[in-house]
Amino acid sequence: xxxxxxxxALFIGLFFSLHAQQEDANKILEKSLSQAKKENKNVLLIFHxxxxxxxxxxEKNLNSDAVKPLIDKNYxxxxxxx
Numbered sequence: 001x002x003x004x005x006x007x008x009a010l011f012i013g014l015f016f017s018l019h020a021q022q023e024d025a026n027k028i029l030e031k032s033l034s035q036a037k038k039e040n041k042n043v044l045l046i047f048h049x050x051x052x053x054x055x056x057x058x059e060k061n062l063n064s065d066a067v068k069p070l071i072d073k074n075y076x077x078x079x080x081x082x
Contacts, residue, residue: 025080032078044075047082 032043046062048055062071071077 028078028080032076036076039076042075044071044077046077046079048079049082 029043029045032045035041036043046055046058048059061067062077
């Protein structure tokens with residue numbers, strides 16, 4: 001019985017956590033789209049996770065001296081943590 005209550009509580013917590021993150025992602029995207037419209041740029045939306053090695057590699061490449069000026073000129077870069 002305790003296990004069933006614990007699992008139910010975890011699912012409820014997960015639901016509210018995902019819902020809160022969704023609202024944050026929407027706010028982040030709205031802000032980026034607004035800024036991009038003002039600056040006549042596109043939005044580069046990057047889904048990022050702190051534990052993801054590929055995400056870190058991509059971020060490092062986007063911030064390299066060869067790529068960063070091109071990205072900054074044409075895009076508003078926006079990260080959403082997943």
